[in-house]
Amino acid sequence: MDAAVIVFPGSNCDRDVAVAVEAALGRAPHMVWHRADSLPKVDLIVLPGGFSYGDYLRSGAIAANSPIMGRIKAAAAAGTRVLAICNGFQIAIEAGLLPGALMTNAGLKFVCRDVFLKVERNDTPFTSGYSQGQVVRFPVAHHQGNYAADAETLKRLDGDGLVAFRYVDAAGNATGEANPNGSAGNIAGVFNDARNVMGLMPHPERLAEAALGGTDGAAMFRTLLSKIA
Amino acid sequence: MTAETKITPEIVAEHGLTRDEYKRLRQIMGREPNLVELGIFSAMWSEHCSYKSSKKWLKTLPTTAPWVICGPGENAGVVDIGDGQAIIFKMESHNHPSYIEPYQGAATGVGGILRDVFTMGARPIAMMNALRFGDPSHPKMKHLISGVVSGIGGYGNCVGVPTVGGETNFHPAYNGNILVNAMCVGLADTSKIFYSAAAGIGNPVVYVGSKTGRDGIHGASMASAEFGEDAEQKRPTVQVGDPFTEKLLIEACLELMQSDAIVAIQDMGAAGLTSSSFEMADKGDAGIELWLDKVPTREIGMTPYELMLSESQERMLMVLKPGREDEARRVFEKWELDFAVIGKVTDTGRMVLMFNGAVAGDLPIKPLANGSPEYDRPWTPTPQRRPIVLPRGRDDLDAVLPALEKLIGSPDLASRRWIWEQYDHMVMGDTIGRPGGDAAVVRIHGTRKAVAITTDVTPRYCYADPYQGGRQAIAEVWRNLTATGARPLAITDCLNFGNPEKPEIMGQLVGCIQGMAEACRGLNFPVVSGNVSLYNETQGTGILPTPAIGGIGLIADSARRADIAFKAADHAIILIGE
Amino acid sequence: MKARVHVTLKPGVLDPQGKAIANALHGLGYAELGDVHLGKYIELDVAASDAAEARARVAEMCERLLANTVVENYAIEIAD
C-alpha cells in the first residue's frame, strides 16, 4: 500500500492528514505539489483540508482546475481510492469527481466543533472499520459545507446508497440541531458511483489519536491502508 | 503633494510632529527636509514606532532569565524549551483600525503578528486574542463584535494556524475605542533563528510578498492620534488583508530559511518600508540604498512618499548573502509571490532613496533612530479608591442563587463558545487543550512536550489600583499556566492606555508597569516582547487601563497535563490558597 | 474590452446569505422588503477582436471557473 497527499497553495491540513496516514501505514505518504508532472503510483490519494487559493471566488473552484486534477480523475476512473476531506471535498465536487455542491453554512459563520456522524454503510473501503449505523465523532471546521443538490440527485444518492455519513445527534438521530451547516438530508459525506471516491466535510484525521481527545477517525485510515487481497 | 512641496508649519502639524520635534529634525538633517523625509521622520517618531512616552518605564521590566534567548527589541521574544527548540512569541494591538473597519482591522492585526513571529524563523503554531468591547447594547457594538470575531477567524483559519483561546470583556469605557490584541506563538530551532540586523556591505536588499499599493498611508500616525469626530473621514487608510498570500509567504520564507541565504529579515509592519529598512540598518550599524522604482506596485504613479509609507500587507524585507538572489527568487516564484532586489547595504550610515535615477531622500540613520524623542511625561499616582462593594458574609441561599444566575448571565462571564467555534482551534493537529480551560495546551509536534498559552488582565482592577492590577494580571497568567501543569516561562504584553499626555493616564501606565515588574521579578517570569497602544480615547474619555498579558509555559510530558474537567463522581475537591 | 458577468443562484437553490440579509434588513425596520438574492459580479478586461469573440471566451471562463453551473447561472455583457 502507498498513499499520496496532494498539496495545493493554501492547503493547511496536509501535514495533519499525513500524520494520520503515517500512523496507519507505518511510513510517510508522498506529498505531491499541485504542479507535479505526474502522480506517484499509489493506492490512496488524499485531497486535504485547508483554504486552497484562499477559498477565493468559491471554495475549491480554483484548485479544481489545477493540472494535477486531470491525473487524479484518471486515477480515480481507474479505481484508485480518493479521500477528499473538507476543502478536499470542495475541490472534488468542483472538479466533478463527486455530485452536488457545497454552499455557505446556513448559519453564515465558520464553525469548528466536534459533531456526531452516522456511518450509512460499512461495506466500502472507507468505512469498513466501522459497524453499520455506528455513531462516530469527528470535528468540523468550515465555512462552506452546506451540501446541496437538486431533488433528483438527492433521491439518487439515497436510492443508490451513495451517502457516506450524515450529521446526527449522540443517539444517532439526524435532527436539525445536529446539522452544523444546513446540509440537505444532513449529508456530511458522499461516494461516487463506484465508491472508490469519498468526500466529507468533517475531519477524521483530527480525532485519530487519543491525545487529541478521540480515536474515531483512526479506523478510516487503518482500513483504507490495510492490505486487502 | 510632491517632493518639491514646501514644508509649511501646517504640513508639519499634519504629520503629527511637535515644534520641538521638527526643530530637532532640522538639526539632524542640517537642512529643511523634503516631504519624503518629513514623512519618514513622522512615522519613525510616532508613538507607535518610537515608544516615546513609554520607553522610560518599559526599561524597568525584567527581561532576562537563563532560558531567554532574545528579549524585547527584535520582532518577537525567544525562549529556550530544550532539545534545541525555541518558542518565539509576541502580542500586538490593532485597536484603531478595528474600530474603523472591524473585519479588516482585526484580520490585518492577525496577519501582522503572524509575520512578527515567522520573520524570526518560527513556524506559527498557535494564536490567541484579547478583546475588549463596549456595552453590548451600544448601537455600534454588535457590528464591531461580529466584524472583529469574523475577521480574526477569517484570517487565522485561512492561514491554518489554530486560534486556541483568548479573553473577551465588555465595559462602556470601550464604547468608542474597542481593543483588539492578537498574540502569536511559533516554534523554531535554536540554531535557525533569524534577526533583523543588516550586514555585509554590498549585500542585496530584497523585497518579497505582495505588491505595494496606497494602503494605510499614515496608518502609523493614525494609530497614535486620539480619535475625534473626524474618525470617519480617515476611512480610506484601512488596509485589506490577504490571508492566502500570507500563507504562501510563511511557506516561502520558511523554505528559504532552510538554506543559509538570508543575512537579515524583517516584516513590513506599521510604516512599511520606512520602519523595516531603518530598523535593519540601525541594528546592523549599516547604511542602505533603496531603489524605489524597483518596488513592485499594484497601482500606477506611486510616489517615493507613498512607497516609503504604504502599509500594504503581506510584505517582507530581507538582506541576502551575495549571489544568492536567484536561489531565493526561485523559492518565491514557486509560491507565486513577488520578488525584487530593491537596494543594497552600504557603509555610509545613511538611508539613500533613489527614484528613477534621482535622489528622493537622504537621511542619517543613527541620529534619526537615537534622536527619536523620549519623554518623561508627568504622572500622578492613581488615588486610592475605597472598594465599592464591601465583602460581607451571606449564607442565605435565597440570595445566592439569583446572584449566581445573574453572574452567569452577564456578558463578562457568559460562555465564549460562540467566539471560539468560529476559530479553527484544531488545525495542525496538536491542540490537546482546547479553548474552554484556563490555558490552551498545544503539543510541540513530534515530541512529548507541550506549551501552555494564556492571555489575561482584569481592567477594572487596574482602574481601581494600577499597581495591584498589574501585579494581579501577571499572577493570574502564572496561575492559568500552572493549572495545566506547565512551568511558566515568559510573557509578552500589550499595554493599552489612554492619552499619556494626561498625568492621571500616565500614572495608570506607570502604576501598572510597576506592579507587573514586581510580580515578574518575584516569579522569575520575564517579559520578552510586547507592544504599547496609547491614545485609546474618544472625545476625551479614556479606556480602562488594560495591560493585556500573554504568557507561555512548558509542559515536559504532555501525557501528564491537567485540565479543568471534573473526571468522576466521588473524587475529592480541594481548594488551595487563601 | 470590458466584460461584466453576473453569477446568480439558480431558482430553487437555497440562498442562506440572501435570506440572512433580508432578515437583517427586516430587523432594521425595512418592512417593505421582500426577497433578497445575493450573487457575484465580476468585471474582466479582455482583449478580443470583437464583442462576439469576447463573449465566447468569457462564456468559456464562466463554464470552466467563474460559475458553478450545478447551482449557478451566469449572464455576460460586453461593453465596447
Add this chain to the structure above:
Amino acid sequence: MKARVHVTLKPGVLDPQGKAIANALHGLGYAELGDVHLGKYIELDVAASDAAEARARVAEMCERLLANTVVENYAIEIAD
C-alpha cells in the same frame, strides 16, 4: 419593484480575490485577460410608491448594511 445593487471595491483597495481569479484564468491559458475584479450583486424586492422612493430606501440599506462604505462603492438600479 426590483432593485439591483452592485457593490464593488473602491479603486485602489486590494482585491485579493480578483487577483487570484486572474491568475487562475491565466493558468488556464487565457492570455488575453487583463485585470479581474470581484464584487457583489444583490437583487431586492421592495414595495415603494415610486422609483425615487425605492432608490432612496435602498441607498439607505446600502449605507447601513449592504455595502461596507469604508472600502466599497455601491450602485443602484431600479426596475419595476
